[in-house]
Amino acid sequence: MNILKLSLYIVLVVCASAPRAEEPTGNPLALDAKTVQELGIVIDNATTRVLNEELKAPGEVKADAYSTVLVSPRVEAQVIARKARLGDWVKAGQPLVVLSSVLVAETQGALIVAEQDWQRVASLGPQAVSARRYNEAKVARDQARAKLRAYGLSDAQVGALLRAGSAQADGSYALLSPIDGRIASDEFLIGERVEPGKNLFTLVKDDKVWVEAQLAPADAAHTKADMTARVIEHDTTLTGHVVLSSSQTNERTRTVPVRIEVENPNNLLRPGELVEAYIAISDGAPVLAVPAESIVLLQNQPTMFVPKGSNTFAPAPIVTGDTRDGWTVVKQGLKAGDAYVRKGTFALKARLLRSQLGEE
Numbered sequence: 001m002n003i004l005k006l007s008l009y010i011v012l013v014v015c016a017s018a019p020r021a022e023e024p025t026g027n028p029l030a031l032d033a034k035t036v037q038e039l040g041i042v043i044d045n046a047t048t049r050v051l052n053e054e055l056k057a058p059g060e061v062k063a064d065a066y067s068t069v070l071v072s073p074r075v076e077a078q079v080i081a082r083k084a085r086l087g088d089w090v091k092a093g094q095p096l097v098v099l100s101s102v103l104v105a106e107t108q109g110a111l112i113v114a115e116q117d118w119q120r121v122a123s124l125g126p127q128a129v130s131a132r133r134y135n136e137a138k139v140a141r142d143q144a145r146a147k148l149r150a151y152g153l154s155d156a157q158v159g160a161l162l163r164a165g166s167a168q169a170d171g172s173y174a175l176l177s178p179i180d181g182r183i184a185s186d187e188f189l190i191g192e193r194v195e196p197g198k199n200l201f202t203l204v205k206d207d208k209v210w211v212e213a214q215l216a217p218a219d220a221a222h223t224k225a226d227m228t229a230r231v232i233e234h235d236t237t238l239t240g241h242v243v244l245s246s247s248q249t250n251e252r253t254r255t256v257p258v259r260i261e262v263e264n265p266n267n268l269l270r271p272g273e274l275v276e277a278y279i280a281i282s283d284g285a286p287v288l289a290v291p292a293e294s295i296v297l298l299q300n301q302p303t304m305f306v307p308k309g310s311n312t313f314a315p316a317p318i319v320t321g322d323t324r325d326g327w328t329v330v331k332q333g334l335k336a337g338d339a340y341v342r343k344g345t346f347a348l349k350a351r352l353l354r355s356q357l358g359e360e
Contacts, residue, residue: 047288048287057279068205072199079193092178121133182204187199227279229260246259292323292326305349
């Protein structure tokens with residue numbers, strides 16, 4: 001009988017010491033140092049900062065006309081060969097297209113003859129020939145050079161012609177790129193006869209573009225040159241500044257175009273695209289603001305996480321204001337100097353929700 005009582009007592013003690021399934025497992029936001037590092041949690045102190053007041057407006061991307069160059073022949077010619085294609089990035093002096101022109105052929109021949117005549121006269125010297133003959137030879141040579149340059153040939157091309165002699169006087173020549181830039185248009189065909197001034201290529205420097213934002217006249221009146229601006233497209237924010245505000249209102253839209261120059265890395269913005277533009281028109285008073293990514297919603301309440309001891313955190317409901325440039329104003333629930341979780345907020349929220357659902 002005593003042995004039976006002793007066995008029953010041992011069983012009762014073991015059962016009482018075993019953890020019960022319904023007992024709480026502890027604070028889900030009490031972590032160890034390794035978990036804090038794995039979750040990427042970063043703690044910061046709240047500070048005040050100045051958030052610019054911005055005007056929002058739709059805008060259209062346009063090529064920077066100050067960095068756009070049209071390439072066209074200066075004499076009637078025929079297209080012989082293409083040396084560059086649409087979308088190519090070309091360097092200044094790089095051949096774009098080979099043309100053939102009767103006028104260029106005549107001038108090439110005239111230059112070769114004039115150069116040879118000048119070399120003979122120059123070797124004799126002004127003492128051996130009359131001043132008139134000396135000057136005529138020099139002027140004929142210089143005029144032929146000037147004509148070829150006026151037709152679009154470079155000094156290097158003229159020099160190559162003189163070194164090659166009559167073999168190169170066939171009227172063919174290459175139009176060279178005047179700048180470093182990207183080919184935005186090339187509307188011509190091989191064998192086509194082109195008139196002087198016909199646009200064969202459009203070259204642009206696309207590292208910068210213009211955005212023409214359309215503002216209401218009352219808003220446009222607040223804009224000035226060099227104001228900071230930003231443009232959002234493809235989920236990317238690009239910075240820029242106001243170049244000028246038009247003095248005229250568009251009769252159809254009743255808006256005023258405001259031109260913004262925007263940095264365009266990797267050719268992200270292309271002419272013709274529609275974007276959202278934001279112009280900072282003034283600096284406001286300093287306000288308490290935190291990165292927007294540090295705020296989450298818990299039960300539809302904006303919430304942050306704050307440290308409560310070593311590697312332990314707790315949710316803190318807050319009242320928020322405007323969000324600008326990725327920063328959200330905090331009106332209540334946090335004071336300047338308070339510590340808060342700047343990164344890793346979503347990971348803490350996930351742990352808290354899993355705990356409430358009874359998951360490990």
